[in-house]
Amino acid sequence: MAAPCSRMANRPLWQFITNVRRTGLKHTGVRQISLSSACRAATQTRSKTEGVPSPWKLYGAVCLQRLPVISQERNPIEDQFAELMHQMELERSLLSDHEQRLLEDSERMTRKQADNYDSDEEEADYGGQETITAQDQEDTWEQKLKHFQPALRDRDVGGTPLGSVERCLGDSLVLLVQQTVGKETIWLLPQAQWEAGETLRQTAERGLSSLPGQLCGEADFKATFLGNTPCGVYRYKFPKEVRTERCVGAKVFFFKAFLSAGSASQKEPFLWVKKTELQGYLKPPYLEKVDRFILNL
């Protein structure tokens, strides 16, 4: 009985601390506090294990990332360094076959133009063949290069909408959706409420598959979840009007997933944003926690 008692003693202390911390911050919002069967089931499971109902609602959210498709552009310093390395390698290398041929051809030309030119001697060595000089070959190669059209790196020249997956192909993007939390509709990572009998990862998967686009069958995200462990947590309290003894607030557990395949036709309200653009859409306390585990590597 010691363990549950100690937890009960600690809980009010933490609540006090978080309360003090949160007085200055804005609350993100509130979910409907109807004591649904889920909440009751949650409290029942808790009471079975410890005899103390948890006042926190659990949510599972998914941080779906589309990894970069093309390599990033080089910084100026990276450009300079790459050039320097190339130059240094060239200086330290031996002459290649092609360069030797160039030298030989130039020597032969000088010998031909010299006064004491012995054509018989030369032709004895080379068998009198019509040789294409290396310089001619180089010229033909350069001509071919001029006619070559390489594929475009950036398909979007600033025209793709924010909701498209084909946005900034060089960066990793995160999926954001608009959901109603309590009274407001805000942008957040797709989440779903936890139901008894499933693990939090399954909740997150359900949250992803139950997106409005997915249900209609338009958008189809194939995500690979990276393990069963949550990568982050966001804990918030409901505003005082909605708070009851049983439900003080909610805890959102985030799970990481990589997008393996996605359809191109996606309408709003999806949003694929880079890490730097998250600031414009997420609320500050939420962003603070989410920013930590979204790696831009």
Next chain:
Amino acid sequence: MFLSLMGVDGHVSQGPWFASVLTLKTSAPLRAEPKKKKKVDPRREQMVRERLKKKLKKLERVPPELIPIEDFTTPAKYMDETRVRGAPQLPFEESERRALLLKEWSRYKQTQHRAEMEAVGLAVEAQREALEELRLESEELYQAALRPDPLLFPFNHQGPSYTPPKAQYEAPEGKYNNITKVYTQ
């Protein structure tokens, strides 16, 4: 005639040339000399076989020839002296520029590395906090979260390329002749 030929036990008494049909047809030389070769020959053959086996074992004990690593042996044509490029004579400014650029590069890489380490540290901290909170909530969910996912590995992902992949691109089929040298030990 018959009775005179037959001896007491049926032995031939009259000499070897008049043997009866019923007796063993043994010739004089066969019966007379003892067969010494029968004992020595198998021994000799055995000795020969043993010597051969020993020789084979000695040959097998030699360690197998090592497969040459072709990347480590410089081909003969690159040892030619005519291929050596002249050492460049860099002006002072150029060498200075290079030294300064190298130093700046090391600084850039250092800041990059530090940022990476910090980011990873933050992510690990976030995960630890999440697990802590989960444990407070429910032990069952916590244990479920700690279980490893068997379906995750082997994990394959196509890394970034220089240009984005074309939609509905059909790669042309073709044959190739593989001329790599295969060594057997």
